[in-house]
Amino acid sequence: MTFTPAADAPERPAQPLEQPRLDLAVIAEMVAPGARVLDVGCGDGALLKLLAQKKGVDGRGVELSQRGVNECVAKGLSVIQGDADTDLSDYPDDGFDYVILSQTLQATRRPRAALANMLRIGRRAIISFPNFGYWRVRAQLAFSGRMPVTGRLDYHWHDTPNIHLCTIRDFVEIVDELGAHIERGVAFDRAGAPIRFSAPWWVWNFFGEQAVFLLERGGRRR
């Protein structure tokens, strides 16, 4: 066995998962027309642009990379260079109807604080993330004994920006701890087909490669 020195950890990219963004269409569908939306980790502004066109939302973005911010500004979007970990605390309570975090939660340093801030800034929060409970991920770890590298999680353990991966079960638990209510949830299998909302959690957690949740501040549970 040969050891290759670990590459220097890359700067956290704007969107750690550069896959076709199935989740964006689902998120756009969850947002009410004309709403005020804050997209955290908005990348090149694709979702904000989509939301502006399809739903006529009043959108704002936060993006870490200078390149992403520049692309957004050039598209006429209002985007601030900032970090989900440090800059959400500066937003006032109830400034937005929806706060969106797409494929970024697992790359934050303090996911729980980020979620709490999102539910403070907006009455509703929409989060999409890759499910670490997906059966292929489990199978890789179980049978090869190696850290999983899959289509949606295509980094090696030493160079991944995804430092806080979770399963759908984990996510549901933290939502409960935060006193939020899951208004809607969608999990997708590898082919991008949605898993029935009525299916039990273990089915979601096993067959879902990624998930999108619409949360509402408040106490009720699904």
Place this chain on the structure above:
Amino acid sequence: MSVLSEARPACSEGFAPKTVVFPPDRPLLTDGGGRIAPLAIAYETYGQLNAARSNAILLCHALTGDQYAAGVNPVTGKSGWWEAMVGPGKPFDTDRYFLICSNVVGGCMGTTGPASINPTTGKPYGVDFPVVTIRDMVRAQAMLIDHLGVETLFCVAGGSMGGMQVLQWAASYPERVFSAMPIATAAKHSAQNIAFHEVGRQAVMADPDWRSGRYQEQGVRPEKGLAVARMSAHITYLSEAALQRKFGRKLQDRSAPTFSFDADFQVENYLRYQGLAFVERFDANSYLFVTRACDYFDLAADYGGSLAMAFKDTKTRFCVVSFTSDWLYPTSDSRAIVHALNAGGASVSFVEIESDKGHDAFLLHEPMFIATTRGFLDSAADARGLAPDGTSK
């Protein structure tokens, strides 16, 4: 219109700025309780105002800048201060927009300032000139904009002290500012900012030729003091990295130190040159007044201590820009502005541009800054209904 005169008076230096003079019945009443009348405002324009008068941009100059944002500055013979950004095909496109830039009140390039004649005494104002504020500068600019027949500015943009004016415009006249670009600036002067300015002012006043501010009447100029002020200020405009890269410990035209107080080091020679070049073009008392205006700037203080209140319900589109190596007005200052705008629900973009050129980066060719500015203005122009040729769609 009760404007006394619109003239291009021949100045001693041989240049002829565009100047509008407001008569004594239209004084500028200052925050400090002063009264400036008559008030001359020297300005330049670039490009053409469209028929709908919807493509005007006001550029606000920094501490020692002037109305010559582009083209050749007739006083220095050098390019305008924002040559990198203003011109045909540049972000502030003179083929598309009508650009206005005026010398601030208290300045020394044709607008009424301490070197102007005090009508009460018939002598130069000197230190009797009313201490002006950033808001006074903006009030004077608003008088000029009225005079030019522009109701709403498509954009107000500027860096450093110019950025303070941008913020003041957005707060004082929100309905007249469609978009705003405060660059490398702050909503208030910090203790460090005030401290550096005070060093500069003390250098001027310590020069025996300052003569308690009455040097003009006595035919002298406090050039040494003003040069020292400029030298110390110039250091604050550059980053440590830029100074190191440019000069390091390199010696000036010699192979060994001379063991004297000669300018052995290149950086010394450079600063001395900067000081000398500055006194050629700038009035020492003006330097006192414009630095003071910055020191008094604290936008939130005018709104009960809340910067967010200054921008409450604003419809203006903002693009805030800072530079990573700017330690004079660091990114944290820009973030404070962004937070306030966010709190007020404003439409705001914010970019921190990677640069090692320090505060002065906003005046230089910074490709990412240029791209950001172009993107912001293009999208704002779309929202404003401006065609690429500057006509109203």
